Amino acid sequence: MQYILNMFVMEHTKRVAVFPGSFDPFTIGHKAILDMALPLFDTVIVAIGINSEKRDFFPIEKRISHIKEIYANNSKVEVETYTSLTIEFCKQKQAMFILRGLRNTTDFQFEKSIAQMNRQLSPHIETVFLVTPPEYGHVSSTIVRELIRYGADISNYIPGKIE
Amino acid sequence: MQYILNMFVMEHTKRVAVFPGSFDPFTIGHKAILDMALPLFDTVIVAIGINSEKRDFFPIEKRISHIKEIYANNSKVEVETYTSLTIEFCKQKQAMFILRGLRNTTDFQFEKSIAQMNRQLSPHIETVFLVTPPEYGHVSSTIVRELIRYGADISNYIPGKIE
Amino acid sequence: MQYILNMFVMEHTKRVAVFPGSFDPFTIGHKAILDMALPLFDTVIVAIGINSEKRDFFPIEKRISHIKEIYANNSKVEVETYTSLTIEFCKQKQAMFILRGLRNTTDFQFEKSIAQMNRQLSPHIETVFLVTPPEYGHVSSTIVRELIRYGADISNYIPGKIE
Amino acid sequence: MQYILNMFVMEHTKRVAVFPGSFDPFTIGHKAILDMALPLFDTVIVAIGINSEKRDFFPIEKRISHIKEIYANNSKVEVETYTSLTIEFCKQKQAMFILRGLRNTTDFQFEKSIAQMNRQLSPHIETVFLVTPPEYGHVSSTIVRELIRYGADISNYIPGKIE
Amino acid sequence: MQYILNMFVMEHTKRVAVFPGSFDPFTIGHKAILDMALPLFDTVIVAIGINSEKRDFFPIEKRISHIKEIYANNSKVEVETYTSLTIEFCKQKQAMFILRGLRNTTDFQFEKSIAQMNRQLSPHIETVFLVTPPEYGHVSSTIVRELIRYGADISNYIPGKIE
Amino acid sequence: MQYILNMFVMEHTKRVAVFPGSFDPFTIGHKAILDMALPLFDTVIVAIGINSEKRDFFPIEKRISHIKEIYANNSKVEVETYTSLTIEFCKQKQAMFILRGLRNTTDFQFEKSIAQMNRQLSPHIETVFLVTPPEYGHVSSTIVRELIRYGADISNYIPGKIE
Numbered sequence: 020m021q022y023i024l025n026m027f028v029m030e031h032t033k034r035v036a037v038f039p040g041s042f043d044p045f046t047i048g049h050k051a052i053l054d055m056a057l058p059l060f061d062t063v064i065v066a067i068g069i070n071s072e073k074r075d076f077f078p079i080e081k082r083i084s085h086i087k088e089i090y091a092n093n094s095k096v097e098v099e100t101y102t103s104l105t106i107e108f109c110k111q112k113q114a115m116f117i118l119r120g121l122r123n124t125t126d127f128q129f130e131k132s133i134a135q136m137n138r139q140l141s142p143h144i145e146t147v148f149l150v151t152p153p154e155y156g157h158v159s160s161t162i163v164r165e166l167i168r169y170g171a172d173i174s175n176y177i178p179g180k181i182e
Numbered sequence: 183m184q185y186i187l188n189m190f191v192m193e194h195t196k197r198v199a200v201f202p203g204s205f206d207p208f209t210i211g212h213k214a215i216l217d218m219a220l221p222l223f224d225t226v227i228v229a230i231g232i233n234s235e236k237r238d239f240f241p242i243e244k245r246i247s248h249i250k251e252i253y254a255n256n257s258k259v260e261v262e263t264y265t266s267l268t269i270e271f272c273k274q275k276q277a278m279f280i281l282r283g284l285r286n287t288t289d290f291q292f293e294k295s296i297a298q299m300n301r302q303l304s305p306h307i308e309t310v311f312l313v314t315p316p317e318y319g320h321v322s323s324t325i326v327r328e329l330i331r332y333g334a335d336i337s338n339y340i341p342g343k344i345e
Numbered sequence: 346m347q348y349i350l351n352m353f354v355m356e357h358t359k360r361v362a363v364f365p366g367s368f369d370p371f372t373i374g375h376k377a378i379l380d381m382a383l384p385l386f387d388t389v390i391v392a393i394g395i396n397s398e399k400r401d402f403f404p405i406e407k408r409i410s411h412i413k414e415i416y417a418n419n420s421k422v423e424v425e426t427y428t429s430l431t432i433e434f435c436k437q438k439q440a441m442f443i444l445r446g447l448r449n450t451t452d453f454q455f456e457k458s459i460a461q462m463n464r465q466l467s468p469h470i471e472t473v474f475l476v477t478p479p480e481y482g483h484v485s486s487t488i489v490r491e492l493i494r495y496g497a498d499i500s501n502y503i504p505g506k507i508e
Numbered sequence: 509m510q511y512i513l514n515m516f517v518m519e520h521t522k523r524v525a526v527f528p529g530s531f532d533p534f535t536i537g538h539k540a541i542l543d544m545a546l547p548l549f550d551t552v553i554v555a556i557g558i559n560s561e562k563r564d565f566f567p568i569e570k571r572i573s574h575i576k577e578i579y580a581n582n583s584k585v586e587v588e589t590y591t592s593l594t595i596e597f598c599k600q601k602q603a604m605f606i607l608r609g610l611r612n613t614t615d616f617q618f619e620k621s622i623a624q625m626n627r628q629l630s631p632h633i634e635t636v637f638l639v640t641p642p643e644y645g646h647v648s649s650t651i652v653r654e655l656i657r658y659g660a661d662i663s664n665y666i667p668g669k670i671e
Numbered sequence: 672m673q674y675i676l677n678m679f680v681m682e683h684t685k686r687v688a689v690f691p692g693s694f695d696p697f698t699i700g701h702k703a704i705l706d707m708a709l710p711l712f713d714t715v716i717v718a719i720g721i722n723s724e725k726r727d728f729f730p731i732e733k734r735i736s737h738i739k740e741i742y743a744n745n746s747k748v749e750v751e752t753y754t755s756l757t758i759e760f761c762k763q764k765q766a767m768f769i770l771r772g773l774r775n776t777t778d779f780q781f782e783k784s785i786a787q788m789n790r791q792l793s794p795h796i797e798t799v800f801l802v803t804p805p806e807y808g809h810v811s812s813t814i815v816r817e818l819i820r821y822g823a824d825i826s827n828y829i830p831g832k833i834e
Numbered sequence: 835m836q837y838i839l840n841m842f843v844m845e846h847t848k849r850v851a852v853f854p855g856s857f858d859p860f861t862i863g864h865k866a867i868l869d870m871a872l873p874l875f876d877t878v879i880v881a882i883g884i885n886s887e888k889r890d891f892f893p894i895e896k897r898i899s900h901i902k903e904i905y906a907n908n909s910k911v912e913v914e915t916y917t918s919l920t921i922e923f924c925k926q927k928q929a930m931f932i933l934r935g936l937r938n939t940t941d942f943q944f945e946k947s948i949a950q951m952n953r954q955l956s957p958h959i960e961t962v963f964l965v966t967p968p969e970y971g972h973v974s975s976t977i978v979r980e981l982i983r984y985g986a987d988i989s990n991y992i993p994g995k996i997e
Contacts, residue, residue: 124449130313152301153480154480155479156479156621157624158625159621169596270495286939298483319968320783382634442548450613466818471548471638472639474610612776651951711849711960776942779942780939783965797873800965802949804950
């Protein structure tokens with residue numbers, strides 16, 4: 020019995036994915052990608068990249084608590100911040116996968132180069148892509164921030180509440 | 183002990199992916215995608231779609247034996263044929279994932295529509311995309327067949343031997 | 346009074362658009378484009394192009410009656426067939442506009458060339474484009490025909506009934 | 509008589525379009541789109557968006573007078589500025605249409621998301637796209653500003669005179 | 672003197688390019704690319720590929736004489752047919768360059784793969800791309816054939832006369 | 835003899851190309867394009883554009899010496915800086931060609947407009963495009979700078995040493 024269990028555990032390395040982004044804010048599009056990815060992984064770490072050269076819209080604490088609240092009842096989802104290269108963060112977390120969503124060809128062209136670069140820098144970390152559901156293909160954090168600036172209602176584009 | 187094992191097994195549903203295609207023939211690009219996907223899944227079924235309206239180049243038996251030989255020592259890879267819709271084949275095999283490679287924006291545009299349609303037809307089956315390594319991005323079964331027609335050497339584009 | 350009326354009538358030339366396609370079959374995507382275009386035009390002629398070199402899936406009569414039934418209560422929509430160049434059909438119908446839907450960049454690239462060619466052949470006929478709603482962006486007549494071939498349910502992709 | 513006139517007026521709601529942009533400056537490409545759109549609408553409002561976060565090249569007054577002069581003899585064209593979301597400006601002007609030109613796939617990808625977002629925010633306002641004539645497809649306000657910075661002649665790219 | 676001449680001749684290997692295509696028919700777009708390429712090469716061989724699997728529209732002899740007539744006074748241009756892989760024809764002609772025109776992203780995506788494949792098959796033969804002038808970007812042999820089928824005037828799209 | 839030499843010299847105008855860019859830094863991708871272009875031209879001037887509005891990463895002197903060192907033994911390659919429009923620099927250098935590399939559709943869309951604009955501004959200067967080898971298609975100066983910021987090893991992406 021013990022023997023079988025051990026073999027099984029050895030064979031089944033835990034599948035950990037890092038889902039990197041600014042998430043400024045986390046949209047229904049991000050949520051759709053993450054929800055679709057959960058059956059594929061044992062743990063998904065939502066990794067908020069902190070970039071000192073980019074101005075934040077929502078403070079980092081609000082972004083963290085927003086995502087944590089949405090996944091409060093899902094033990095597979097963790098939320099963290101990082102300041103290094105994404106692959107360095109992956110190594111530190113022993114994550115073998117990077118998760119990214121694809122909305123359109125502009126996304127794809129950009130993501131393809133990043134994924135190929137990451138694979139070259141670290142051949143054992145693979146980027147896994149899921150396609151955004153069509154009804155969210157036009158949603159982006161950029162457009163949501165623009166809507167907020169003009170005082171428009173964003174409740175259709177943000178899961179839960181960010182403030 | 184038994185209790186822990188059962189819990190573990192329950193939690194870890196086996197992750198089965200279908201890798202559908204014509205594979206006429208299976209190229210180094212296909213092999214790269216499959217090899218990169220293996221850590222993500224417990225089983226990957228290479229599923230050769232049989233389409234009565236399309237003329238074959240290599241007979242189906244040769245395509246099967248070609249792929250089987252390449253993965254002779256990898257128990258995670260299975261090779262099958264199917265004639266139904268891909269999602270019907272997935273259901274039959276209890277596969278919750280479809281695996282596809284992306285080389286360029288033309289691929290992406292086409293694959294995106296198919297993936298969104300499949301998700302709508304069967305919401306519990308998700309298409310997982312990996313990006314083809316840059317050095318194989320120009321390789322396709324179509325170009326390989328063209329090379330064969332003109333008597334050119336294809337050994338750089340085909341893993342193992344197909345004939 | 347009479348003076349005002351006349352002026353108004355003179356100013357307002359009737360806006361007639363031709364919506365050309367194979368419509369084999371007419372999908373929810375086509376319907377969405379046509380419905381969005383109706384406020385823009387006084388009449389929209391759904392123009393089913395008959396191409397002797399292309400094999401039909403649905404017979405032309407079924408396609409006509411399918412679309413006519415959907416718009417039975419809308420006097421702005423007419424359904425016709427044509428065998429000439431689209432711009433020749435437009436001239437014959439005194440239509441100054443061609444209506445086309447755009448789903449993605451592949452559509453756009455193709456449609457752009459056709460629109461520019463048509464404008465050059467007939468500078469007074471302009472092609473007007475509307476963007477397909479995101480939730481129908483993956484629907485095409487080609488995919489619907491594929492689903493039918495495999496016996497899948499297409500009721501989500503076709504308005505009304507075609508058979 | 510009166511009865512007929514009323515019916516006609518009721519049926520023919522005035523078709524007003526907003527043509528939004530920075531127009532910094534208004535190019536021959538913008539003019540081509542606007543000219544092609546005039547038969548489609550009763551009024552087109554060229555709407556210069558004022559964005560406090562973007563640095564202007566030409567002062568807003570010059571941009572207004574430049575466009576007004578070009579269309580001095582066309583009563584269908586109005587020129588205005590706005591600071592709100594485009595759809596809010598449309599509602600205020602009772603415009604049911606937004607007019608945009610498409611030059612290439614990069615334009616299309618961007619415009620598609622904006623149009624789909626606007627439709628969702630306000631389902632009765634539709635974005636109408638026309639394709640830029642091929643001979644102006646490489647002209648943009650950005651390139652024109654670049655040419656001015658280097659002292660190059662821009663008279664081929666700007667209708668009339670902006671200074 | 673002789674020494675200088677020899678050095679010069681040695682340094683200046685003759686630059687021969689193959690301009691491959693179906694040219695069924697040769698359009699104003701093809702002519703524009705070829706004319707722009709002439710200063711770059713000492714000889715350009717217009718190479719009409721004969722593909723037994725593709726149905727011709729214009730007989731091969733007409734295509735040859737059409738192009739020969741256009742360049743009757745230009746000793747740099749030669750017209751030939753070939754049935755092999757393009758790079759094999761290049762080797763036979765000691766041509767180190769392949770010339771291709773690019774109209775749009777669809778062209779580019781396709782041409783890029785072919786060029787990368789050819790470079791791999793024969794590292795000393797390079798594909799040189801020129802961009803089609805914007806006013807011809809919508810012209811293609813396919814559209815011209817379509818126009819002919821419908822009896823439309825094609826004189827704007829074809830240099831000289833093909834019949 | 836003299837006569838023949840003169841004829842030859844007259845016929846063979848020296849083919850000079852300008853290869854413009856920021857080269858901040860010069861990558862293996864830039865080197866691949868330049869190396870492939872050398873058989874096509876008699877001289878290639880690597881032209882580092884100095885843009886007062888863009889912040890430099892590597893000082894201009896380092897960029898110059900980096901490229902000069904790589905091509906120290908190749909008399910065909912010159913390295914210069916310029917501050918004018920690229921075509922003005924070409925005229926000043928009597929260069930009839932601009933050399934540019936294409937990695938993907940995003941590159942292509944952008945480069946196409948610039949090339950068409952340059953051709954219009956100066957019809958005798960043509961832009962010649964080569965396709966980046968697939969294995970370097972994901973490399974860009976931007977990504978290299980990003981890697982440097984995070985302290986990653988860039989020796990795989992830069993020819994020679996820049997520091």
